[in-house]
Amino acid sequence: MTENYTALLEQHKKAGASFTDFGGWQMPLKYESELAEHHAVRNTAGLFDLSHMGEVWVTGPDAAAFLDYALAGKLSAVAVGKAKYSLICNADGGIIDDLITYRRPSPEEGVDRYLVVPNAGNAAVVAKELLKRSAAFDVTVEDASAETSLIAVQGPNSEAILLALVPAEQHALLTELKYYAAVEVGIAVNGTVQDLLVARTGYTGEDGFEIYVPNLDAPALWEALLQAGEGSGLVPAGLAARDSLRLEAGMPLYGNELSRHVNAFAAGLGPVVSLAKESDFVGKDALAAIKAAGVGSTIGQKLVGLKGAGRRAARAHYPVLKDGNLVGEVTSGQPSPTLGYPVAMAYVDVDFAEIGTVLEVDLRGKPERFEVVPLPFYKRQK
Structure with a gap:
């Protein structure tokens, strides 16, 4: 490599x-x-x-409409100078990347400009996918990452x-x-x-x-x-x-909490998906069906926060158990330097995702008690 x-x-x-x-x-x-x-x-x-x-500039008369089509959020509603957290999904609703998009002042009348910021390992993939999706729109997609x-x-x-x-x-x-x-x-x-x-x-x-x-x-x-x-x-x-x-801030990491095999509703990112926007977007039908089926709420798995009762930390891919039965898997975990106890995020079966539920994490053959707690674990005092 x-x-x-x-x-x-x-x-x-x-x-x-x-x-x-x-x-x-x-x-x-x-x-x-x-x-x-x-x-x-x-x-x-x-x-x-x-x-x-990555840094990908999207400029042109159709820039707002294009990003409404390319991303799961309604970027046309973002005011100039503001930013929006969003997802770029594939046709089956899987997450290609999570990203931030900034709406910048128009370079000229009738032309909109946005800066799309994808994650490191996905920057080239996202730039290529945006270019591919732009074919029917009057926009320029420029990858300025390098x-x-x-x-x-x-x-x-x-x-x-x-x-x-x-x-x-x-x-x-x-x-x-x-x-x-x-x-x-x-x-x-x-x-x-x-x-x-x-x-x-x-x-x-x-x-x-x-x-x-x-x-x-x-x-x-x-x-x-x-x-x-x-x-x-x-x-x-x-x-x-x-x-x-x-x-500690409960923020997902692509490759851990998010991937092409994960959908927004299981990841707790349902509010990021704008199914109500008038325009079609890539993955809309699949995401609408996923939401209607109750994924992340009544069926499937859901991303939760876990607080350890002991001193040993859960790590990514460790099994999550309930009464000895496998009910999920840790995605990220380590001792919290700020809070002084182990914290983790994990996908668990929705039946065991309620706040206060006591679970165990298999720490290399030894089950340790963890409790489902709200995310984020830490929130700064303003």
């Missing part, structure tokens, strides 16, 4: 990163301590390289850190920016102010920002953010911390 590296490789090496493969990319797993990085994001701030993610870096600042101090690099007259653009919204902001890098797209989004359960920057300028931006955060507890953070943070 070809190993891809982001434009920040040298910065990661300098910081002492340990690397791991993720979606064909060599990404920082941790720098010094994944636990310290996790706690920094919860208490101060962490700096993440997310440049393995030229774009994505840097995230996450944690309670993230706003103050970013404000240190933004001209005073533009501070309100950031301080007034709502969750799941984006804006072009001037950011000081190498002594010059560059207009960059900044989104108030993240995958950690904390307040934070994701910044889209050309590859050439990514190293300077990374260094500028680290310098701005020196007095605010900012540390570089890797995939290990990102995974424990997103698990």
